[in-house]
Amino acid sequence: MLQLEGIEKTYLSGDVATPVLKGISFEVNPGEYVAIMGASGTGKSTLMNILGCLDKPTAGHYRLDDVDMVNLDDDELSHVRNHKIGFVFQQFHLLQRTSALKNVLLPLIYSDDYPEEAEDLAENALTMVGLADRIDYRPSQLSGGQQQRVAIARALITNPSMILADEPTGNLDSRSGSEVMAIFQRLHRDGRTVIVITHDRDLAEHANRLIVLDDGRIAEDELVDEPRDAEAELAAMTQSEEAA
Amino acid sequence: MRVLRIAGEGMNSLAANKLRTFFMMAGTIVGIAALTVIMAIGKGTEKKVMKRVEVFGPRAMMLIAGGGRALPPPDTSVTTLTLDDAQAIREEVTGLEMATPQAWQFGVSLKHEASQIQAVVWGVEPQWHEAWDWHAAEGEGISDEDVATMSRVCVIGSAVKRDLFGGTDPIGKSLYINKVSLTVKGVLEHRGTTGGDGGEFDNRVILPITTAMRRVMNVDHVGAIRIITQDVSLMEQQARQIEDLIRRRHHITPDVEDDFRIITAAIIADMVRGTSRTLSLLLMALAGLSLLVGGVVLMNILLISVAERTREIGLRRAVGATRGDIFAQFLTESLSVTFLGMLLGSAVGAAISLAIGRLTPMPAIVSWEPFALAIAFALLVGTFFGVQPARRAARLHPVEALR
Numbered sequence: 001m002l003q004l005e006g007i008e009k010t011y012l013s014g015d016v017a018t019p020v021l022k023g024i025s026f027e028v029n030p031g032e033y034v035a036i037m038g039a040s041g042t043g044k045s046t047l048m049n050i051l052g053c054l055d056k057p058t059a060g061h062y063r064l065d066d067v068d069m070v071n072l073d074d075d076e077l078s079h080v081r082n083h084k085i086g087f088v089f090q091q092f093h094l095l096q097r098t099s100a101l102k103n104v105l106l107p108l109i110y111s112d113d114y115p116e117e118a119e120d121l122a123e124n125a126l127t128m129v130g131l132a133d134r135i136d137y138r139p140s141q142l143s144g145g146q147q148q149r150v151a152i153a154r155a156l157i158t159n160p161s162m163i164l165a166d167e168p169t170g171n172l173d174s175r176s177g178s179e180v181m182a183i184f185q186r187l188h189r190d191g192r193t194v195i196v197i198t199h200d201r202d203l204a205e206h207a208n209r210l211i212v213l214d215d216g217r218i219a220e221d222e223l224v225d226e227p228r229d230a231e232a233e234l235a236a237m238t239q240s241e242e243a244a
Numbered sequence: 245m246r247v248l249r250i251a252g253e254g255m256n257s258l259a260a261n262k263l264r265t266f267f268m269m270a271g272t273i274v275g276i277a278a279l280t281v282i283m284a285i286g287k288g289t290e291k292k293v294m295k296r297v298e299v300f301g302p303r304a305m306m307l308i309a310g311g312g313r314a315l316p317p318p319d320t321s322v323t324t325l326t327l328d329d330a331q332a333i334r335e336e337v338t339g340l341e342m343a344t345p346q347a348w349q350f351g352v353s354l355k356h357e358a359s360q361i362q363a364v365v366w367g368v369e370p371q372w373h374e375a376w377d378w379h380a381a382e383g384e385g386i387s388d389e390d391v392a393t394m395s396r397v398c399v400i401g402s403a404v405k406r407d408l409f410g411g412t413d414p415i416g417k418s419l420y421i422n423k424v425s426l427t428v429k430g431v432l433e434h435r436g437t438t439g440g441d442g443g444e445f446d447n448r449v450i451l452p453i454t455t456a457m458r459r460v461m462n463v464d465h466v467g468a469i470r471i472i473t474q475d476v477s478l479m480e481q482q483a484r485q486i487e488d489l490i491r492r493r494h495h496i497t498p499d500v501e502d503d504f505r506i507i508t509a510a511i512i513a514d515m516v517r518g519t520s521r522t523l524s525l526l527l528m529a530l531a532g533l534s535l536l537v538g539g540v541v542l543m544n545i546l547l548i549s550v551a552e553r554t555r556e557i558g559l560r561r562a563v564g565a566t567r568g569d570i571f572a573q574f575l576t577e578s579l580s581v582t583f584l585g586m587l588l589g590s591a592v593g594a595a596i597s598l599a600i601g602r603l604t605p606m607p608a609i610v611s612w613e614p615f616a617l618a619i620a621f622a623l624l625v626g627t628f629f630g631v632q633p634a635r636r637a638a639r640l641h642p643v644e645a646l647r
Contacts, residue, residue, distance in 0.1 A: 054562060054642045075566045082564020093559040093646065097260040109249045110564035154563070 001030045001161060001193060002051070007060035009046050020046045021057070022216040028162075028195065033188040033227075035204035036197045038213030045166070047213065048197045052085055052164050053077045065161060082110050086155025088165035092147045094139040094154075100126060101135045104153045111158060125153035129183055145176025152183055162193040169203060175237055181206045182230035206230055250569050253560075254576030265581060268545050271538010272585025272625060273592060276618045278531035280593025282524050283614035285600065288607030289520040293513045299435075301376070303341070303476055305483055306507045307333075307469040307490070320349070323465040324494050324503050327453075330469045332493060337485050341472040344371040347456050348467040354408055354449060355420040361407045364448040365421060367456020367466075375470045383415045383430030390452040394459065399430040403446035419449075424459050426451065476509075483508055520606060535621060538585075539629040546578060546633035550640075557637055558645025571638040578630025579623065586622035590615050 009021040020043045028034055038044040049055035050062060053069055056077075062069045064084060072080065081087075094103045104122040108114050115121060126135055129149035139147050148168060155163050165184070169177030184194050185206060196207060204210050205228045212220035258265045300306075309325040330345040337343075347367035354363050366372075373385045380399055390397055398419070405414050414428045426449075435445035457463055471486070473479050483506050490504055550557070557570055565573075594610045601608035 049643050052562070054646075075568070078561065078564050078566040078569075081562060087562050089559075089646070091555075093555060093562075095556060095559070098256070102256075106560070107563040109253060110246070110560070110566075110569060112246065114246070114249060158564075 001028055003027045003063045005061040007057045010058045020216055024218060026221060030193055031191045032209060033194045033207045034209045035207035036211045037204040039199055042213040043216045044197050044213050048166050053080050082107060083158060084161040086160040086163045088151050088155050088168045090167040090170040092151045094147055094150055096139055099136050099138055100150045103150055104157050106154060107158045121157060125156045129153045144172050145179055148180055162195055165196045167198050178230050178233045182234060185230050250572050251576040254573045255580050258577055258580055268542045268581040269585035271534050271541055272582045273589040275531045275534035275538055276586050276589025277593035278527045279618060280590050280614040281596050282527045284597030284608040284610050285520050285524055285606060287611055288609040289517055292607045293516045296512055296516050297509045300509055300512045302509050303473050305471040308505050309467055311501050311503055311505055322503055325466050329490060329493060332489060333486055336489055337482055339474050339478050341474050342371050342375055343469055343471045344369045344375050345466040345469045347453055347461060349461055352421060356408045359408050363404055366448060366450045367453040368450050369453050375472055379433060380430035381433045385430055386450060386452050391454050394454040395452060396426050397429045398426040398449050398451045399432055400428055401432050401446035401448040402434045403444055404449060405431050421460050479508055535625055539625045543629040543633060550633050550637045554645045557640050558642050561642035567638040571634045574634035574637045575630050579626035582622040582626030586618045590618050
């Protein structure tokens with residue numbers, strides 16, 4: 001589904017060139033759940049921007065559904081982001097003073113054809129993340145976990161090729177974090193491609209495959225034998241809460 | 245339609261920030277309101293001008309005894325204007341249809357049996373009817389024979405018929421002016437008021453000029469000469485010619501002021517326009533300043549808003565907005581603000597215009613033209629001051645904006 005081939009990214013600041021990515025190559029097949037892990041400064045944010053078509057590599061090739069992103073112009077990349085990528089950010093990035101439903105509909109505003117049943121799709125997406133009863137709530141009326149789930153619903157609305165999540169639990173307490181991870185695992189079971197970028201190994205081990213970055217290169221790329229089960233963790237949390 | 249959805253995003257943002265939106269709009273409201281009032285007053289004034297010129301006579305000039313530029317009542321103490329002056333004008337100035345003298349006296353007592361009223365008395369030639377396009381509605385007007393024989397007849401205005409004769413048929417009846425008995429031979433068409441100065445046209449009596457000068461007023465000068473040109477485009481030049489002629493005949497040296505004045509239709513129009521023009525200039529300055537300052541305020545609030553909403557812009561880019569989409573959204577915000585401000589400003593301006601028309605002597609007519617102009621101005625201001633912020637928003641790099 002996506003192939004990276006010798007991706008390099010070098011930032012120029014005056015005369016000083018700072019290489020951040022130094023030749024990254026890997027493939028992701030449809031339906032995979034991949035965690036990309038690395039400490040801060042290893043280039044994972046840069047990689048996330050390139051995977052998300054928000055930025056272009058300095059060298060190398062990035063093919064998404066057999067199209068080389070390197071050759072596309074700004075408008076074409078916008079189109080790709082709209083159709084093929086569902087973003088989930090650490091800070092949620094919801095529009096304030098705007099209902100959950102309207103937030104979920106946002107990507108459709110920029111799609112070429114706005115489906116007639118758009119609002120139904122958005123309601124379904126919100127139901128899928130467990131917010132059926134929060135459709136008209138504004139971000140300020142929702143908890144962090146709920147806000148992130150609105151963001152996941154928004155990422156799903158265009159039925160993208162992949163979900164790309166950047167530290168999706170970074171601003172959440174552990175219970176809300178597990179809820180988000182449980183949703184990702186469910187999406188994976190439904191056959192969606194999910195890529196989570198994080199510095200947190202516990203989080204990364206929920207995925208089926210783990211790519212570890214170090215200093216702009218891939219240090220590890222292996223399947224996770226027994227991914228952690230977010231549902232089971234949630235059940236355990238509920239149990240220990242009840243015991244206490 | 246994608247473009248409509250994006251425009252909708254711009255308007256949602258305005259609706260969500262009502263106070264900010266109002267500040268963005270304020271300048272446009274004031275500017276467009278002022279513009280609307282200017283045009284309403286302008287239109288009202290032109291209508292009044294047309295009416296006054298129509299009443300005065302578009303091809304007419306009045307040569308009036310006494311200096312200055314004001315309208316009648318004239319200075320009756322000046323005795324230098326004569327029948328010979330009128331004759332000289334007829335002979336020496338070409339392109340005139342007529343020049344007919346008239347003697348006048350104001351506040352004269354008229355008596356009929358027990359009733360008595362005050363009226364204006366004019367001594368006229370038969371051409372007077374033609375010169376003012378004002379004829380007898382009942383009976384007959386002043387004839388050549390009346391003038392030649394100095395006959396004791398008069399034609400009365402409709403107000404005199406009403407007030408002195410109680411509305412009964414006055415023809416053949418007599419009335420007294422300064423103990424001179426005159427027989428009523430006609431009643432003039434109803435003319436109404438002159439407008440503006442409130443003088444009533446119909447409260448008058450006209451006599452043959454000879455009768456008036458010799459029998460009633462006992463004078464050998466006239467009050468005015470009414471002159472009708474054949475060609476309006478020659479009027480200015482003819483007025484100069486007449487001025488020179490009369491100065492020469494009255495032996496007025498260059499350093500002395502004229503003892504007469506010439507009033508043309510153009511001068512009447514100028515006088516009517518006078519006060520409205522000052523106000524219009526003032527409002528024009530207000531409109532220009534408001535739209536300019538309002539536009540700058542609008543631009544600055546939009547620029548601040550772009551800076552505040554950097555993350556929103558980044559997010560929109562991430563979920564698929566192109567640079568063009570972002571540009572369109574912010575330009576829509578700017579245009580919606582000025583368009584809405586234009587609607588409010590037009591409403592406020594129309595209300596003020598109606599109030600001016602009702603409560604002041606200034607004429608004001610509300611019409612669709614200022615609205616059309618307002619739309620043009622709103623789009624112009626919205627575009628001019630909205631492009632820069634919209635471009636700045638569109639140029640943001642999504643990665644930087646999301647940080």
